[in-house]
Amino acid sequence: MNSIIETLPAFLQTAWEKHEFTDWTRVQKEVLPEAFEGRQLIVEAPTGSGKTLAYLLPALKDADPALKQTQVVIAVSTRELAMQVLQEVQAWSADSTLTSAAMIGGANVKRQQEKLKKKPAVIVGTPGRLMEHISSRKLKMHQVQSLILDEADQLFAPEHIESTENLMKSVQRDCRKMIVSATIPPRVEKLAAEKLDDPKIIRIEPDQAFLESMTHVYIEAPLREKGNMLLRLTAVEGFRGIVFSNDRFELEKLAGRQEGKKRAAAVLHAETSREDREKAIKSVRSGEVSVLLATDVASRGLDLPDLSFVVQMDTANDLKQYIHRAGRTARAGNTGTVVSIVTEGEKERLEQMTTSLHIPLQKGILKQGALVLEGKP
16 A cells, blocks of 8 residues: 555655655545546545545545646535645645635635636535536536545435535536545435446444544433533543533533533534634634534534543434544544443443444543542542
8 A cells, every 4th residue: 555655746745744644544545546546436434534535635646736627626514624624635735736725605705706716626615605606607617527525424414415416417427426424324325326337335344443542431310410410520620522412402501501610611503603613613622612512413524633522411323423423532543531421221222332332331430520430449
C-alpha cells in the first residue's frame, strides 16, 4: 500500500508528510485500490475510521489543476459536516493550485454564485443548495469526475432524497460515484445500488481495538432519577462530553437543570436554528461549554476533539447506533468513557449489545464527586 504514495501527485505526497501518517487505515486499504481503478463504490465504515481521506485522495489525484472547471462534488447532509470536509480538502490540496468552495443551505446565494464564477475544482455542499445552483446553471456538472455522497443514510432520508437523486442524475455516466456512510441500512443500500453502475460494496466492521480503547460503563437509576444522575456525572472533574437523548424536549429540560447548577450546556436537535447550532459547536470546541446535549441526527458529522465522555440517557436502538455514539470519544488515539444511565430493564438490553460487540461492560458508581468502577479501588 505504501507504494501508492509514490504514485500520487507531489502536492498529495507533501500533505501526507505534513500529516505525519505512517500507515493506512482499514477502510483506506480496501477503498483506495478500487477507487484508483475508477470503480463505483458503496462504503460502510465506522465513525473515525478514515473514510474522508479514502474518498478525497482518489478525487484530488484525478483533478486537473489546469482545467478551470468543477471536477469534484462532495454532497453532505449538514452545514457543519460541509465545513469540516472543506477544511480537509483545503489541507490536502494546500500545495496545489486546486481551488475549493462550500455551497450550503442558509448561506448567501449571491456570494456563492460569485464563488462559482471562479470555477472551483472542488465543491462541498448540501444537496438542496447544490441543486439550486445546478438548476440556475451557475454550477456546471458536465466535467465532474468524482461525485461523493457522505453520510449517505441521511442524504437518502425523505428531506434530502429528491435533491440527492437529481444530483446523481446531473453528472455524466462515466463519473466515478462513491456512496459513503457510517451506517447504510438495507433500504439505502438498495436505493444507492440502483443509481450506480455495478458498484462494489465495502463494509468495514468496527475495529475491536477502537471499541476497547474506551471504558464502557453503566449507572443504574430509576427513570425519574436519570436527570439527577446526569447532574452528578457532569460535575466529575474533567468532564467534557456529549449527552444523547432521543427526545428534544428532554434535552431542553436537561440543559435547564445544568444551567441551574451554573454549568454551561449547549443543545443540538433537528429544530435548532443554524445560528444557535453554530454558536453551540463553537462553544464546545473552544472549551467554553463542557456539556453538549444532542439527538443522534443533530450529532451527524460532528468532529469534536478531546471529548472525554459519551453519555446515553436513552439506550441505543441497535449496535450501529451504539457504535456511532461511542465513536464521538476516543478519537485520534485518545481514550474515553461511554456511560449509559439505565433503568433495570434497559440494563438487560445494554448488556446484550456489549456482549454482541465483545466489549466489557462495568458497573459505575458516582462517589464523592468521582466516577468509580465497582470492584476497583
